[in-house]
Amino acid sequence: MSDAVRSSPTSGAAGSGPASGAAGSGPAGDEITAPWWEATREGRLLLQCCLACGHTQHYPRALCTGCGGTDLGWRESAGRGSVDSYTVVHRSPSPEHPAPYVVARVRLDEGPVLLTNLIGATDWRCDQRVRLAWRELDDGRRLPVFVSDPP
Numbered sequence: 001m002s003d004a005v006r007s008s009p010t011s012g013a014a015g016s017g018p019a020s021g022a023a024g025s026g027p028a029g030d031e032i033t034a035p036w037w038e039a040t041r042e043g044r045l046l047l048q049c050c051l052a053c054g055h056t057q058h059y060p061r062a063l064c065t066g067c068g069g070t071d072l073g074w075r076e077s078a079g080r081g082s083v084d085s086y087t088v089v090h091r092s093p094s095p096e097h098p099a100p101y102v103v104a105r106v107r108l109d110e111g112p113v114l115l116t117n118l119i120g121a122t123d124w125r126c127d128q129r130v131r132l133a134w135r136e137l138d139d140g141r142r143l144p145v146f147v148s149d150p151p
């Protein structure tokens with residue numbers, strides 16, 4: 001199933017490298033990732049899927065990593081998964097990211113793995129079930145983060 005996604009390009013800083021540098025800013029999108037970023041404004045986590053072989057992948061790419069095809073669409077993740085690996089960062093490289101915080105690989109039930117943050121709990125373990133939450137960025141886009149499920 002392919003969702004209709006607005007194709008309006010991000011205005012202004014798109015493609016111009018690091019944006020304002022302000023806290024809460026995200027990376028600029030490009031022509032491949034723009035639909036993914038736009039969907040985050042609506043709280044929808046998209047996964048790229050190959051219309052030739054059915055492979056689902058994240059992050060968005062120009063080619064299918066399963067068959068090399070270029071006929072790619074989107075499906076919406078249900079936002080459920082499990083912790084594949086994680087680490088607790090106690091020394092932040094930046095004042096924008098106060099420590100401690102948790103960096104994790106989350107394996108979505110649809111298959112792809114996201115590099116993300118875990119929030120809310122303190123007793124994380126591998127294989128723990130998690131569900132999608134969102135962190136707001138300054139420009140209205142959002143970053144997918146995960147919370148324990150059940151809390």
Ligand SMILES: [Zn+2]
Binds near residue numbers: 054064067
């Ligand atoms: Zn494919």
